[in-house]
Amino acid sequence: MNAPILLLGNQNAGKTTLFNALTGLSAKVANYPGITVEARVGEIARYTGEKVKIIDLPGTYSLIPTSQEEELTVKTLFGQISGLREHSLIVLVIDCTELRRGLYLYLQIIELGFKAIIALSMVDQRPELWHGKDITKLKKSVGGIIVPVSVNNQASIKNLTSTIDSVLAGAIRPQIKEQPLLFNSLSKELIQKLSSDAPSFIGLPFHAQKSLDLIRNHNIFLYGLARRRRLNKDLKDLNHLDLAREDMAKLDELIGEIPEQRFKKVDHWLKHLTTDDDLLRKKSDLLDKFLLHPIIGCCFLLALFVFMLQGLFLIAEPLADLVGEGISNLGELVGSFLPAQSMVRSLVLDGIFEGVGSILSFLPLIILLFLFLSFLEDSGYLARATYLLDSTMKHIGLNGRSLVPMLSGFACAVPAIMAARTIGNRKERLITILVTPFLTCSARLPVFGLIVGALFSNFPPLFGVINVGALMFLSMYVLGLMASLISAFLLSKVIKTDDFYSLAIELPPYRWPNLFSIVKRVIDRIYVFMRDVGSVILASTIIIWALFHFEPNLPKETMGKTNIEILKTKSEKRDLSRTYAGKIGQVIEPIISPMGLDWQVGVGILASFLAREVFVSTMAVVYGLSDEKDVNLKSSFKNHMSPLSGFCLLIFFTLSMQCISTMATTRRETGSILWPMLQFIMMSGSGYILSVMVYGIGNAIGWS
Amino acid sequence: LAIAHLKTFHREGGYCLIENDLQMRYSPCLRNYVMQELALINLPLGTTGYISRCLAPARADVYRLLEMGLCKGAKFTILHKGNVLGAIELKLNGSRLCIGKDLASQFLAIAQDLSFIGQKI
Numbered sequence: 001m002n003a004p005i006l007l008l009g010n011q012n013a014g015k016t017t018l019f020n021a022l023t024g025l026s027a028k029v030a031n032y033p034g035i036t037v038e039a040r041v042g043e044i045a046r047y048t049g050e051k052v053k054i055i056d057l058p059g060t061y062s063l064i065p066t067s068q069e070e071e072l073t074v075k076t077l078f079g080q081i082s083g084l085r086e087h088s089l090i091v092l093v094i095d096c097t098e099l100r101r102g103l104y105l106y107l108q109i110i111e112l113g114f115k116a117i118i119a120l121s122m123v124d125q126r127p128e129l130w131h132g133k134d135i136t137k138l139k140k141s142v143g144g145i146i147v148p149v150s151v152n153n154q155a156s157i158k159n160l161t162s163t164i165d166s167v168l169a170g171a172i173r174p175q176i177k178e179q180p181l182l183f184n185s186l187s188k189e190l191i192q193k194l195s196s197d198a199p200s201f202i203g204l205p206f207h208a209q210k211s212l213d214l215i216r217n218h219n220i221f222l223y224g225l226a227r228r229r230r231l232n233k234d235l236k237d238l239n240h241l242d243l244a245r246e247d248m249a250k251l252d253e254l255i256g257e258i259p260e261q262r263f264k265k266v267d268h269w270l271k272h273l274t275t276d277d278d279l280l281r282k283k284s285d286l287l288d289k290f291l292l293h294p295i296i297g298c299c300f301l302l303a304l305f306v307f308m309l310q311g312l313f314l315i316a317e318p319l320a321d322l323v324g325e326g327i328s329n330l331g332e333l334v335g336s337f338l339p340a341q342s343m344v345r346s347l348v349l350d351g352i353f354e355g356v357g358s359i360l361s362f363l364p365l366i367i368l369l370f371l372f373l374s375f376l377e378d379s380g381y382l383a384r385a386t387y388l389l390d391s392t393m394k395h396i397g398l399n400g401r402s403l404v405p406m407l408s409g410f411a412c413a414v415p416a417i418m419a420a421r422t423i424g425n426r427k428e429r430l431i432t433i434l435v436t437p438f439l440t441c442s443a444r445l446p447v448f449g450l451i452v453g454a455l456f457s458n459f460p461p462l463f464g465v466i467n468v469g470a471l472m473f474l475s476m477y478v479l480g481l482m483a484s485l486i487s488a489f490l491l492s493k494v495i496k497t498d499d500f501y502s503l504a505i506e507l508p509p510y511r512w513p514n515l516f517s518i519v520k521r522v523i524d525r526i527y528v529f530m531r532d533v534g535s536v537i538l539a540s541t542i543i544i545w546a547l548f549h550f551e552p553n554l555p556k557e558t559m560g561k562t563n564i565e566i567l568k569t570k571s572e573k574r575d576l577s578r579t580y581a582g583k584i585g586q587v588i589e590p591i592i593s594p595m596g597l598d599w600q601v602g603v604g605i606l607a608s609f610l611a612r613e614v615f616v617s618t619m620a621v622v623y624g625l626s627d628e629k630d631v632n633l634k635s636s637f638k639n640h641m642s643p644l645s646g647f648c649l650l651i652f653f654t655l656s657m658q659c660i661s662t663m664a665t666t667r668r669e670t671g672s673i674l675w676p677m678l679q680f681i682m683m684s685g686s687g688y689i690l691s692v693m694v695y696g697i698g699n700a701i702g703w704s
Numbered sequence: 705l706a707i708a709h710l711k712t713f714h715r716e717g718g719y720c721l722i723e724n725d726l727q728m729r730y731s732p733c734l735r736n737y738v739m740q741e742l743a744l745i746n747l748p749l750g751t752t753g754y755i756s757r758c759l760a761p762a763r764a765d766v767y768r769l770l771e772m773g774l775c776k777g778a779k780f781t782i783l784h785k786g787n788v789l790g791a792i793e794l795k796l797n798g799s800r801l802c803i804g805k806d807l808a809s810q811f812l813a814i815a816q817d818l819s820f821i822g823q824k825i
Contacts (some may be wrong), residue, residue: 260777
């Protein structure tokens, strides 16, 4: 079987749409070791019936990566990914309205000796590059294999497939090598030095070491890469080369000239083409006059995000409830087939179904959010939103792309953290992931509702007008937002990376998104969520079930009964203080007592790590009530807690990290367990410290 | 005064050139210098010109812009100037490029029309 084909291209070049057209529904999301970014893998059939893998790699403008996604592309190209050491062909997708930039990437690829063909996408927008004279001229000047493609035209897709097949069969041969553009002015001694330890130069072996020229070119290219990215660790490896200062300066100077020389070459290729690029942008430019206007543009953006959040709340929440109800009913149905009062039944109902329910309840939110974001991205508006917001977000150490995940955080942190993938800069993506859970998500609302309803609803209006309960709600939203912004600012000062970031994005022309492509992308996101996050949530749910179910010396007569059953019978009121969860609650009581809370609330807090809203139902169990919606819960709460303790609990719930799903998503997105741990310590630590301080001050001034 | 400012110009990569109109109006030497090259960020909205030099090609983000076509000789037009931190949108060879203030200050350009010099930008 042939080694896989790589699908490469600039961002927004129509790569994924073409990939979907080539592979249909066979594509899957693939993860590779040590990389958190996914690539999509599909298969295309050759005439012989043999199937060849095709990999859709993240878009890049250059082979010098500046983001995680681009790094995956470059590493795959250089055979650095385990399981993907070789590739048989590169299909470079070039947007026909951005030929210059696409051909620049093509030049880079063929300079390094890779076998590549060009798929000229979106040719329906430039017919002269499809059937006109321009395509002939372009083929002649570039000298490589160029196939015009439109995803709306099946014949062009078949033409591309057959060209790929012919190249793989060796019937036609793409241009293999472009002469290196520079380095002739370097001294022989310097070239000798750079070529001396060729294969392992700064740790990246070159898989196509066909000639000394290539190795030399590649080495100098990599040297430039290390210099440009200031990868000090890699540069240490250069010390033994003992390069003179002037040699280094000369290399730097030469490397700075590479793009200029390459673009000269590309311009030479393009000089005979007739199309005026500006004509294609007329409508986009007209729209941009309004949408990029500092005031009108910001108002439109704000309205759009308000619409998005409203949509999430109005549509996704009822759907999530419906899913939860469905799972609950299904659980009861399954439970009826299981032996009553058995541990298996309890595990299935309270553990597995509870876990699956909480996983599935995220799906409507994730689907809607990603549908919306994919639509914005494919239409070209997301790049504009980034431009509009970048300068404002810069003040707190983030960039324009951080706003979308942060706004989504008001609905749910899980899809919001997943949405942070659009942020290219690693540091800013990390900060966005770490601070987003501070924002008041919908799961906090039932808890706020319980505490505020129980403890603050009967307060007389402030100044005779302001409702204290509403004020509490609002202040918690503000507190979460402030905590998020302050943490982002502080983290931007603390976290040091080799990445540089300053806004540098291309604004693609506005386009109608391809619906099939959007739906495929959303399905991929759901698949990744279910696979990576869902498993952690399910495991955590079962662990928490065990903590609440088992006790060190469990009486035989209650073993196997679910909490619900115990509550329903009432005669067998279960003492939660005897379970492991209860014991843990008692152990942590000295820790939470400075906030004015007792072990019973401690048990609730422990359960809320599953999901914050679980706190309400747990408190109903802890206080021995039959219905969590019962007004008795509020009165029990009122009897057990002072307004000051309630206020401290509100602060704790606003700031602390109590969501295993969020932590699992953070671990998945950052590729490390350390970041969710830091997130947990940062959030819960700040929540705890602030609550204790407020309780201390409140007591001191006599507010209880 | 002009020599002092030219020194600052070299040290800070052209940033301080048009800090105030006084320097422009009363320093012929500096004015001549300015007429040749100005940082991209200092050019007013609507300016068309050519990139003449990149001050820090070794920086990864600057290099990326070179690779996106903002290299010596590239013709551009400033289409939008953002607020506060001044990100700008450029028309560059048929495409539209948005770049932040600090990046824009790393590119020197020669404007086709210099009538804006001496006016508040």
